[in-house]
Amino acid sequence: MLQHIVWTISLALMMLVAFGWSFVMLRSGIREEEFAPLQKRAYRLRTRLFWGLVALFGLPMLYTLFDLPYDALRPAEGAGAVQEVKATGYMWRWEVSTEELEANRPVVFQVSSGDVNHGFGIYDPDMKIVAQTQAMPGVTNTIRHTFTRPGVYRVMCLEYCGVAHHNMVAELNVKERS
Ligand SMILES: [Cu+2]
Structure with a gap:
């Protein structure tokens, strides 16, 4: 209608x-x-x-x-030590330094690529995008995000990078803050 x-x-x-x-x-x-x-x-x-x-x-x-999923524009909220994640895209997988994260603690993602351009997109359990940046060879892009809701988040490639592009999925397990 x-x-x-x-x-x-x-x-x-x-x-x-x-x-x-x-x-x-x-x-x-x-x-x-x-x-x-x-x-x-x-x-x-x-x-x-x-x-x-x-x-x-x-x-x-x-x-x-301000509602765009570019978290570089927003400072990460939440108290406590920053959780650092190094993420590198390859054809056709993600290499993530840690998959276990805590909610309500700021996370800093250092995103890069080992080969071609990829798109680093983080989706919440409802498959709504919460943060994203480009994964580029030779460049490290930083995004900050504070997960407020525990659950399984997915990292998916947002830039078509070849036949198995759709296989580029990694999981981030966000747990209740201990
Ligand atoms: Cu891709």
């Missing part, structure tokens, strides 16, 4: 954009000096509309950026 509404709205907006494009294309031969007063008003309106939209959507967009 919702999908149907969104599709109808998208279609209407696409038609509006197509109409705007064809209008501009048909009128593109006219110089600015020859604009009719109505056209000048339309252009002024467009400028105001542009800045209005920037103001209206700019802030919510910035705000939602």
Whole structure:
């Protein structure tokens, strides 16, 4: 149902954009000096509309950026010593220095690759992504994450790296903090 509404709205907006494009294309031969007063008003309106939209959507967009699974942007929460994990991607497996972690204690992942580019994505027990970074040869990327919920998390490759790409799964066992 919702999908149907969104599709109808998208279609209407696409038609509006197509109409705007064809209008501009048909009128593109006219110089600015020859604009009719109505056209000048339309252009002024467009400028105001542009800045209005920037103001209206700019802030919510910035705000939602914080929900992206890039934990480098957020400091890890939780007290206690940091747990360090070295993770290296290979075609087609992950080498993880430890699979046993504690919840509510910050974890720092040092992520790299032994061959080609891989994507290091951590999924929670509900298969929702919680953190991710690139695994690149010759580069170590750091991500910080604090697991708040115990359970079995999965590391999966997010970058297609060959025929057995789908086999690149490692498990992280996050236990209740002792
Ligand atoms: Cu892959």
